[in-house]
Amino acid sequence: MNQYDLIVIGSGPAGRRAAIQAAKLDKQVLVVERGRRVGGVSVHTGTIPSKTLRETALNLTGWRERGFYGRGYRVKQEISIDDLRRRLLITLDHEVDVLEHQFSRNRVHQIRGSAKFVDAKTIEIEKDDGEVLHAKGGSILLAVGTKPYRPDNIPFDGESIIDSDELLEIKKLPRSMVVIGAGVIGIEYATIFSALDTTVTVVEGRDTMLDFIDKEIVDDFSYQLRDRNMKLIFGQTIDSIEKEVSGKCRVTLANGRVLNAEMVLYAAGRSGATETLNLEAIGLVPDKRGRIKVDPETFQTDIPGIYAAGDIVGFPALASTSMEQGRIAARHAVNAPAREPPQYFPYGIYAVPEISTCGMSEEEVTQRGIPYECGIAHFRETSRGHIMGLDTGMLKMIFSLKTHRLLGVHIVGEGATELVHIGQAVLNLKGTVEYFVENTFNFPTLAEAYKIAGLDAWNRMGELEEEKAAE
Template sequence: MEHYNFIVIGSGPAGRRAAIQAAKLGKKVLVVERGCRVGGVSVHTGTIPSKTLRETALNLSGWRERGFYGRSYRVKQDLTAQDLRARLDMTLNHEIEVLEHQFARNQVTTLRGDARFKDRNTIEVEGEQGESFEFSADSILLAVGTVPFRPDYVPFDDKQIFDSDGILTLDHLPRSLTVIGAGVIGIEYATIFSSLDVHVTLIEPRETMLDFIDQELIGDFTHQLKDRGMVLRFGKKAEKISKLDNGMCEIQMEGGRHIRSEMVLFAAGRMGATSSLNLEACGLESDARGRIRVDPTTFATDVPGIYAAGDVIGFPSLASTSMEQGRIAACHALGMRAHEPPKFFPYGIYSVPEISTVGMTEEEVMERGIAYECGVARFRETSRGHIMGLNTGMLKMIFSLKTRRLLGCHIVGEGATELIHIGQAVLNLKGTLEYFVENTFNYPTLAEAYKIAALDAWNRMPVE
């Protein structure tokens, strides 16, 4: 049995960052990956594919130019699934090559196979050809990610009825699509296909969506979706999904409504990929959704020497936060000092339009009883917005009346996930309204919206 200082199960964002951190500390590291190539869900079916699909859709459809040339404008008249797939394959191959090079350069050993615990310090790996290996380790990190939730009443076939992994394999663009689930994944795919002029219906059993986002942004976002023809069916759940003889799918809704579309995407949640790990052998338990409980500072589980990071531990389930979780977990596992995870981190939703947020929402500020003022800027108020043909998009900042510090920054619109980092830096450095008012921003840029929003708040705040 070969012994390692650190074994990582899973090579997604948390696993890769943890393994490389441990290797840079001079430790002997093994990464076990069950997929055909390294990268995990993030590279193969999650973050990178969905964002690549989004970028390809916006470029080939001419979406970004329609503010100038009208809704009928298209860069490529007859878009196909193959057009979307071509760019995706190139991007994935590049990501995998970079990751394989990082592992090789840092002397991280990788092994393809299914891992399961034998005891708290030992794992068994079933290899590609059915062969079995055993390894022991001082510390083990679980970074196995998640798999789509697939309830029994949904007849998945990966031809007409997909989950969020299978949707990447579709062989043609449908004329109509129903998306069940208005979480982050459902919203992203619903808006991407809508930008390709596919008629999209979005179903969500709750009355609201994305409740952790500032509700003023959600109001603006919802208006944009309805304005371009998306149908939102909230407050009723889908009870039955069936395929009809005419090639269509039918969704029977609670309350009697029937919805028909050519394809269906079921994106109502994901589950931790822990079912095959034999957690009982090491004394760990997962919750009903396969997630593992950890200490939020060290990412240690209830079993000494075993850590978990990434989507398998639940919210926020972001590639960016997973990377930091993995790195911090590796440091703690190997007895090294590590900073605490930052209190405020940016959350990006790669829908069309993008949404990004950092800090407290207006609802959270009110709940805490903090005296505050808001400033709002519309992208159409900036020169850069006019140059780009933007008719929509907004930036909102929330400031404390007592300290004048920035409490939250929220953006919906083109480039939101890039712009948010200005707000993130000021927030974490405890900056105030005066930073935005007194500093100069490049002209013309969308970042000017920060100064416009700050002046909007300043005009209504008491003079010191």
């Protein structure tokens, strides 16, 4: 039986970062991956495929140029699913190659197979050829990720009624689509297919969507979606889904409304991929969605020596945060010092348009009773925005009236997930509105929006101070 300092089950963002971190500390590391190739959900069905699909759709449709040439402008008139898949396969091959090389040069051992617990120090691995192996670990990290939630009342068929994993295997682009679920995954795919000129209807059981995002940003985002004829139906659940003889899908809502579409994408949540791990052997009990509770500082579970990181531990379930969780967990698992990560991390939603946020929303600031002021810049106010043909997009910053410190930055529009990092740095360095007012930004750039929003807030704050002095 082989002995390792750390066994990592799963090779997604959390697993890969944990394995490499432990290997950098000269530890013996084993990664067990049951998929055909390393990379996990992030590389094969989640983060990388969806973002590649988005970029390909925007390029082939000429979406970014329509501000100049009109909504009817297209780079390629007839876009097929093969056009989208070609770029996807190239990207995935590259990602797998990079990861394989990282494991190889860091001397990380790999086994393809399905792992399950024998006890808290031992796992059994069944390889694809039926061979069974056993391995012991000083610590074990669960980074198995999640899979789409598939309720029994949804008649999935893999062709017309699908989940988000199956979306990448469709045979043709649908002319119409109903997306059930207005979470991050549902909204990303809904807006991508809308950009491909598919008629899209989104159905969400809650009265709102993306509740963790600043409401003003969500309102602007919703307006843009409706402006391009996407239908957003909130506060309604699904009564039934049927596939008709014609091949179309009939979706009946709880209020009796009927929606017809060529395809239905069910994207209402995900579940932890824990059912094959034999967690009962070590007394570890996941919640009803298969997620595992961990200590938020060390990522150790209730069982000593057993750690978990990534989507399996729940919110925020981002590839970026999963990587950092894996790194921190690995350091604790091998008894290496680990610093607490910075307070603020960015949240990116790769919809069309992008949304990215870091820090507190206006609603959170209000709930905490912090006196504040906001500064807003519209991308159309920047010269770069004019050059790019942007007539939408905005950047919002929130500042403390007392300390002038930046409390939150929220962006919707082109390049939001790149732009947010300027605000993230200022947040974590406890910067103030003066930073944006006094610093020079390259011209013309979209980053100039920070200057405009900073000046907007500065002027409002100055007026309030003048009023206070006059009193």
